Amino acid sequence: MSSMKIFDIAGSALSAQSQRLNLVASNMANADSVSSSINETYRSRQPVFKTMVDQMNPQNSAVGVRMLGVVESQVPLQQEYAPDHPMANEEGYIFRPNVNIVEEMANMISASRSYQNNVEVVNSAKQMMMGLLRLGQ
Amino acid sequence: MKLGDAFGIHEQALKVRSYRAELLASNMANADTPGFKARDIDFKQALGAATIQQPRMKTTHQNHISNATSGLSPAHLRYRIPTQPSLDGNTVDMQIEKSAFAANTLEYQASLGFLNGKIKGLKKAIRGD
Numbered sequence: 100m101s102s103m104k105i106f107d108i109a110g111s112a113l114s115a116q117s118q119r120l121n122l123v124a125s126n127m128a129n130a131d132s133v134s135s136s137i138n139e140t141y142r143s144r145q146p147v148f149k150t151m152v153d154q155m156n157p158q159n160s161a162v163g164v165r166m167l168g169v170v171e172s173q174v175p176l177q178q179e180y181a182p183d184h185p186m187a188n189e190e191g192y193i194f195r196p197n198v199n200i201v202e203e204m205a206n207m208i209s210a211s212r213s214y215q216n217n218v219e220v221v222n223s224a225k226q227m228m229m230g231l232l233r234l235g236q
Numbered sequence: 237m238k239l240g241d242a243f244g245i246h247e248q249a250l251k252v253r254s255y256r257a258e259l260l261a262s263n264m265a266n267a268d269t270p271g272f273k274a275r276d277i278d279f280k281q282a283l284g285a286a287t288i289q290q291p292r293m294k295t296t297h298q299n300h301i302s303n304a305t306s307g308l309s310p311a312h313l314r315y316r317i318p319t320q321p322s323l324d325g326n327t328v329d330m331q332i333e334k335s336a337f338a339a340n341t342l343e344y345q346a347s348l349g350f351l352n353g354k355i356k357g358l359k360k361a362i363r364g365d
């Protein structure tokens with residue numbers, strides 16, 4: 100039945116948004132993970148969303164969403180001169196991640212709002228289905 | 237009178253509304269997808285197309301493709317005009333989509349109500365009391 104697709108669509112969005120929330124949590128948790136090498140430093144991870152085209156029916160216009168992948172932010176890392184720091188390298192520098200906490204907070208609010216919206220869609224769709232099932236009783 | 241005709245336009249209306257619910261859910265699911273363009277249907281046109289009786293082709297083999305479609309095609313889709321276009325090319329306005337979805341759900345329930353009324357009437361006629 101075609102109207103069951105609404106659960107797939109909203110479900111795909113729930114999954115994508117929760118993955119986005121996971122990435123936000125990861126970024127925030129590692130916001131202060133300093134390292135002594137520029138290559139080992141944690142970089143802010145951002146999700147890339149893409150519409151999920153129905154392979155069997157590309158004409159179909161009601162499509163879900165999926166996370167295409169994760170990209171690492173290319174913002175330059177912060178280099179800090181702290182010779183007393185235990186993680187400092189030979190020159191006395193430490194590297195801080197390029198996580199922007201304010202950006203991540205905004206991202207988190209956006210993701211959780213989108214998640215809530217899709218939960219509401221699922222609830223409404225459930226009510227519609229229940230009404231349909233009760234038809235004629 | 238065929239029993240299938242007893243429901244009048246409500247059967248098709250229910251179909252178009254459930255399709256519209258899918259479409260609006262898809263818009264909301266892709267609220268954060270870069271480059272996604274929000275779409276909606278021209279309800280009048282879609283309902284008109286859904287009510288046209290298509291002659292159904294007979295399928296005699298399991299691999300035959302039936303032409304029995306819901307009568308809904310991408311031709312009835314319209315792109316939404318964004319009021320506040322975003323930089324990433326996404327045109328989903330959550331407020332518009334949410335209110336349209338709520339209204340559509342209500343209309344769906346109304347269609348169900350009409351169908352329930354029709355069924356009650358038929359039951360009454362069958363029982364004859």
